[in-house]
Structures are given as C-alpha cells and as structure tokens.
Amino acid sequence: MPNLVLASGSPRRSLLLSAAGYTFRVDVPDVDETPGAGEEAAEMVLRLSEAKARAVEAGVDEVVLAADTVVVLDGEIMGKPTDEADAARMLSRLAGRTHQVLTGWTLVVGEQERFGVAESHVRFHPLTDEDVHAYISDVQPLDKAGAYAIQADRGRLISSVTGPRSNVMGLPIGDIVSELDDVGVERSTPDSG
Numbered sequence: 743m744p745n746l747v748l749a750s751g752s753p754r755r756s757l758l759l760s761a762a763g764y765t766f767r768v769d770v771p772d773v774d775e776t777p778g779a780g781e782e783a784a785e786m787v788l789r790l791s792e793a794k795a796r797a798v799e800a801g802v803d804e805v806v807l808a809a810d811t812v813v814v815l816d817g818e819i820m821g822k823p824t825d826e827a828d829a830a831r832m833l834s835r836l837a838g839r840t841h842q843v844l845t846g847w848t849l850v851v852g853e854q855e856r857f858g859v860a861e862s863h864v865r866f867h868p869l870t871d872e873d874v875h876a877y878i879s880d881v882q883p884l885d886k887a888g889a890y891a892i893q894a895d896r897g898r899l900i901s902s903v904t905g906p907r908s909n910v911m912g913l914p915i916g917d918i919v920s921e922l923d924d925v926g927v928e929r930s931t932p933d934s935g
Contacts, residue, residue: 744851746927749798749808754893754911759807762915763929764922771797771808775821783814784859787846792857795848805927806850811912813888815841820888829878829889830871833899836888837869843888843910847918851925860914862905864892869899887912 746766748759759766771794777786787810794808813820815835823829840863849856869877877898883889890899892910908915 744803744805744925744927745801746922747798747800747804747806749794749806750912752809752912754891755809755913758908758911758913758915759918762919764927765930766807769798769806771795773797775810777819777821783812783819783842783844784846786810786819787812787844788848788857788859789846791846791848792855795850795855800850802852805922805925807847807918807922808850809845809847809913811843811845811887811909813841813843815839822887823884823889825884826878829883830874832889833869833874833877834871836866836890836899837874838866840865841888843905845909845912845914847914849918849921849925856921856925858914858917860906860909860917862903862907862909864900864904864910865902866899867901873898 746764748766748768749771751770773793775790790810791808795806798806800806820832823832843862843864845860847858881894883891906914906916
C-alpha cells in the first residue's frame, strides 16, 4: 500500500485531504510560479502542478500529489496578491461578476503521472470599497489566488458557485479521491471507539 505525499504548504489542501480520510506527509516544493509568456491558465496550472510534484523527494512506496490553483477573469490570470492594495484591486474587479477557478493537479506514481484540470465558476456579489477593505482586514487574503478564500466567506463575497466547491479551496477532492483509490492509496478507518 503506497503512502501519500502532499507537495503543498497549503493548509486548505491539507484540510481537504484529512477530511477525506487520508494520512499523508507534507513536503513543500520550491517552484517558480511565474506564468510563461502567452501561457493559458489551464496549461500553467498543469505545468506548475507537475513541477511541484517532481520537485519533492519521494520514496519507492510513495505517491506524490501536487496542485496549483488560479483565478481567471476575462482571460487574465489572478494569482496571489502582492500586497493589500493589489488584493483590493483584485476583489474590486471580481465584484458583481463571474470568474473561473482552475486547479491543475498531478499525481506521480513511480514513473507514471496522472493529471487533470478542474474548473469552477464563482459569482461575486456587488461590493463597495468599504466591503473590500473590511474583508481584507478580516481575512488577510494575501496567500490566496484572487485574494479570497471560499471557506472564510460566510456569504460576504460569493453569491454562487457552479462546479466543485473544493476546487475553489485548491483541490478538486472528488477527482483526487477517485485517482488515489485507483492507485491503491487507502484512507484511514474512522476510530470506532
């Protein structure tokens, strides 16, 4: 039975995997996440997820999972904001509109790879400047693509989501569980005590 390695420092990805019943170790890869010239969002998240998965040391009995998530509005990739002013700019652009969230994921099993891209559509409520600044102050979203976190939203920003909600958190858990089952990574059994 192979062991699972999560190639990510994201607490949200760890939370999703733990909630799905997996035991794993975390190995945070050091990968340059700069988009390539003219690179489409789906290509970028797949490239980065593969680079992250290949950047960690894995034993022969380990399966490595990596992912990369971006927010896309009008074809523009919105990564993590550089500062609070950048976060405010992003949130103001997203306000009252629908955007895409793309997560590329890669599973490395020995020399083989499995990979995919999940897509969700997220619609924001209209927001005032005051709403935006209050959100940034409360949530501190500088480590999140598009400057927001669905798990910390409580209805403040998001009016609807089409597609997997877990994808918006950074890991399309339904797709991942199916792949992990297929390669023999087992989930822990709930404690019956």
